[in-house]
Amino acid sequence: MDTTRESSTAFDGTPHAPAAARRFVRQVLGEWRLSHLAEDAVLLTSELVTNAVVHAGTGIELTCRLDADATPPKxxxxxxxxQPERQVLGGTPPLVDPLPTSGRGLALAGMLADAWGVTYTRTAKRVWVRMEFADVPESPAACLPAPRRPIDRLQVAVVVADAEGRVVSWNSDAESLLGWTAEQVAGSPLEELVVWRGHGPYALSLAETLGLGRWRGETRMRHRDGRSVPVYISHLRTDGPAEDRRSIWMVADSEHGFVLASPPAPLRREAGRRIKDLLDQDRPLAELLDTIARIVQLSSGGDAAYVLLRADGCNRFGVAAGAGATAGLVGVLSSCAFNLQCETPVLVDDLLAVDVELAQRLEARSLACAPLMVAGEVVGHLAVTAAQPGRFEQDLTVSLLHIADQVAATVQRERLAEQERAHRGRLSFLAEAGELLAGVHDEELLAALAAQLVVPKIATWAAVYLTDLTGMTRLARVWHSEEEHNAELRRSLPAIPRSPLSEVTWPVGEETVLSFPLRTQGRSHGALVIGRSEPTLPLELADLLADLCRLVALNVHTAMLYARQATTSRVLQRSLLPMRAAPMPGLESAVIYRPGEEGADVGGDFYDLFTVADHWCFALGDVCGSGPEAAAVTGLARHAVRLLAKENYTVADILDRLNQRLLEEGDEGRFLSLLCGELTPLPQGGALCTIASAGHVPPLLLRAGGKVEVVATPQLLLGIEADARFFVETFELAPEEVLLCVTDGVTERRDGKRFLDDDDGLARLLSECAGLSADAVAERVRRAVDSFAARPSTDDVAVLVLRAMPARLISP
Known part of the structure; x- marks a missing residue:
């Protein structure tokens, strides 16, 4: 004898729901003669419904189920x-501390119920409690439902009502069950014949129930003799225009209600109706697929059901949605049951005998599947699995094919639309990533940006390994969605992998760990390693990450080449300038050098200061132009001046020979201005200066009395005329006097139309430097250049200051 009873209702997620739920449970338990359980059951129901209203705020479904056959009954x-994404708070309450303000519903469940649990699906969360009542004060027979009458006394009344809820049909079983004849009830409102259980305004009223497509449940109907007869009703509403719709009620007495209740294995026709209702609604693709999977799983009675869709550009099928115990654990499948040639349903009694790997991945032995066909092409599959072998019959494949035929076109249409949206989103994401990474020449910064691009949108955490141009691999950057775990994550990952990244066994934790190579131009530059809480990675995300990794790899490769080139350039450029100025007894020197090009160490300006036998030589030059070509001339000029001077060539001869050398290079338009001189110390202090200026800014001499003089006549630039001849001029640099040599980056410092050297501005500046050291004079000039205009200077700046020291300060 089946003594299982079930009664369900629904409520809006409003503050009134707990009160309505309490009334419903108290009424149901009274009908089931379980009033002795009412107090605990009502308290538990109130707490659970309140928890759902507060934390979910959605509609709520409440079900009471009595299993009288269990031992003990329950x-x-x-x-x-x-709202399945909202976690349920609760657990066993502490023994001493008071209960927390949240999660008390499940704390009470732990104290009052014999068992409780939470079941998650993709679209719902179910919280349940179980109460056993073996030891009750009343006799068990009084607590259980009354014994059902023999099945040969079964009566199924059929009542049909019109759109306004008035009776239009009443069969003979209805007359036997309720005593009213068809003539007596014709045209009567159903509400006069039904004792509705008072679901209240916050659940389903009788009028709302009549508007549903399908409903089952217990209630009471009025007998002609005045009694209230407990009955079980299976309600179905017909389709069509609103005025032509009919409500069909199949009514049995409560003892025979099991014949109208949902069977253990749901009916196939019910799935068909649900699919029809589903397709009539406009839903996002993910919700559509999830709902199809749930309908297939419930209607088939399988352990799990899947919707598989064909991956782009290949013959594999990926799990797009799943329902049941093992849903979402399989990723991409490649099997004889899932391929483009499988255009008919497939039933496998034992997967272990057919495909061991697939059986292990599905955690199943029985499999039934049907193809999703659109325009003669297989675009996916519906599949049902069970842990036991031989679970399914052939008629299940017919039902699956029927469902597949109904949903295939809709699924393909929505999928194409979703792919178009995803494609636009993918392009947008990659464009933003490319813009973010473009122009970044620092490998560490690129690694940090790559990790933060995928966390937390795609992964819980990410790590970037970089392989340098020598083949050395290192852990460059880690990033966790919860930053306090960054240090722990770095410790858990190998800092320097001892094997290729494709062969590394990553630490296994709660997350699924996936590795994507950073490859470009056939070379590996490392890997992006991610951890995800989801067990599988959708195909679209896998393709997106592959594209992102190619973009990151390209930028990392460029950054590595840039770093190597920059290092080489700095080494070469530094060789173009003297490492340090030569010390000169009796003279004090200071140099300011600043290339105008950002990131460069050497520009078109250069200087040198060195000793030759018993005198000192200095040079200050400016190459026409900038960049590597100008730097090449800079190196040629500086080394040529130094070499010729050490070979005891005079200043004039040095200019003559350097002029010829530049002309021999044949680089038209590459001119050079050069100020070159010799300093010979004098016994009384100071030095005799021999100087020549080949088109260079004239040097200025600050006399001891504060007067400023120009001490060299500008001559022709070097590299213009082969017959040019250069002459020298001589003057005495007395103690306390200062010789200032600059390039045009100082004199031509611009602020609008005004230059720093307008109206002898540099001479006036030098006249204010009497009594200052060489370093102080150079610093005064630098500050004048920087402060002359708001914008920074973009020209090369070179300043050479020579100051003769007083005789008493000259070391013997």
Whole structure:
């Protein structure tokens, strides 16, 4: 004898729901003669419904289920909401500390119920409690439902009502069950014949129930003799225009209600109706697929059901949605049951005998599947699995094919639309990533940006390994969605892998770990390693990450080449300038050098200061132009001046020979201005200066009395005329006097139309430097250049200051 009873209702997620739920449970338990359980059951129901209203805020479904055949008998109460992403708070309450302000519903469940649990699906969360009542004060017979009458006395009344809820048909079983004849009830409102259980304004009223497509449940109907007869009703509403719709009620007495209740294995026709209702609604693709999977799983009675869709550009099928115990654990499948040639349903009694790997990945032995066909092409599959072999019959494949035929076109249409949206989103994401990474020449910064691009949108954490141009691999950057775990994550990952990244066994934790290579131009530059809480990675995300990694690899490769080139350039450029100025007894020197090009160490300006036998030589030059070509002339000029001077050539001869050398290079338009001189110390202090200026800014001499003089006549630039001849001029640099040599980056410092050297501005500046050291004079000039205009200077700047020291300060 089946003594299982079930009664369900629904509520809006409003503050009134707990009160309505309490009334419903108390009424149901009274009908089931379980009033002695009412107090605990009502308290548990109130707490669980309140928890759902507060934390979910969605519609709520409440089900009471009595299993009288169990040993001991048990009562289960289930509360379903529609926000599965919200975690349920609760657990066993502490023994001493007071209960927390949240999660008290499940704390009470732990104290009052014999068992409780939470079941998650993709669209709902179910919280249930179980109460056993073997030891009750009343006799067990009084607590259980009354014995059902023999099946030969079964009566199924059929009542048909019109769109306004008035009776239009009443069969003979209805007359036998309720005593009213068809003539007596014709045209009567159903509400006069039904004792509705008072679901209240916050659940389903009778009018709302009549508007549903399908409903089952217990209630009471009025007998002609005045009695209230407990009945079980299976309600179905017909389709069509609103005025032509009919409500069909199949009614049995409560003892025979099991014949109208949902069977253990749901009916195939019910799935068909659900699919039809589903296709009539406009849903996002993910929700559509999830709902199809749930309908297939419930209607088939399988352990799990899947919707598989064909991956782009290949013959593999990936899991797009799943429902049941093992849903979402399989990723991409390649099997004889899932391929482009499989255009008919497939039934496998034992997967272990056909495909061991697939059986292990599905955690199943039985498999039934049907193809999703659109325009004669297989675009996916519907599949149902079970852990036991031989679970399914052939008629299940017919039902699956029927469902597949109904949903295939809709799924393909929505999928194409979703792919178009995803493609636009993918292009947008890659464009933003490319813009973010473009122009970044620092490998560490690129690694940090790559990790933060995928966390937390795609992964819980990410790590970037970089392989340098020598083949050395290192852990460059880690990033966790919870930053306090960054240090722990770095410790858990190998800092320097001892094997190729494709062969590394990553630490296994709660997350699924996936590795994507950073490859470009056939070379590996490392890997992006991610950890995800989801067990599988959708195909679209896998393709997106592959594209992102190619973009990151390209920028890392460029950054590595840039770094190597920059290092080489700095080494070469530094060789163009003297490492340090030569010390000169009796003279004090200071140099300011600043290339105008950002990131460069050497520009078109150069200087040198060195000793030759018993005198000193200095040079200050400016090459026409900038960049590597100008730097090449800079190196040629500086080394040529130094070499010729050490060979005891005079200043004039040095200019003559350097002029010829530049002309021999044949680089038209590459001119050079050069100020070159010799300093010979004098016994009384100071030095005799021999100087020549080949088109260079004239040097200035600050006399001891504060007067400023120009001490060299500008001559022709070097590299213009082969017959040019250069002459020298001589003057005495007395103690306390200062010789200032600059390039045009100083004199031509611009602020609008005004130059720093307008109206002898540099001479006036030098006249204010009497009594200052060489370093102080150079610093005064630098500050004048920087402060002359708001914008920074973009020209090369070179300043050479020579100051003769007083005789008493000259070391013997």
């Amino acid at each position: 009562l289960e109460i289930e509360v379903d909401d529609h």
